[in-house]
């Protein structure tokens with residue numbers, strides 16, 4: 001008889017922990033224990049100081065558009081796709097897109113809010129404009 005008593009989460013890399021958390025509906029980001037800065041995208045060592053010690057926190061969903069572009073695609077390929085870099089209020093930058101608006105209507109300095117959406121059945125962090133009425 002074989003048994004496995006090792007907790008599966010103990011052997012997961014940070015990218016797997018990140019993906020599993022998103023699948024459970026919670027957005028978590030690493031914070032370095034040594035220098036206290038957020039680490040994004042998930043990785044095993046801090047990009048600021050090289051420490052291997054980190055914890056997970058739920059960041060504020062609020063941020064501001066740092067840059068934006070529209071990737072032109074034919075309609076049969078899904079149409080134009082908006083892509084942006086967002087500076088989160090909690091001090092890290094991520095690539096994503098602003099959902100629910102015309103791709104070219106997103107502007108630098110737009111205030112945005114993160115939510116967990118999905119693409120091809122996989123959860124991912126997307127953004128929507130704040131203070132926009134339909």
Ligand SMILES: [Zn+2]
Nearest residue numbers: 032035046049
């Ligand atoms: Zn650090």
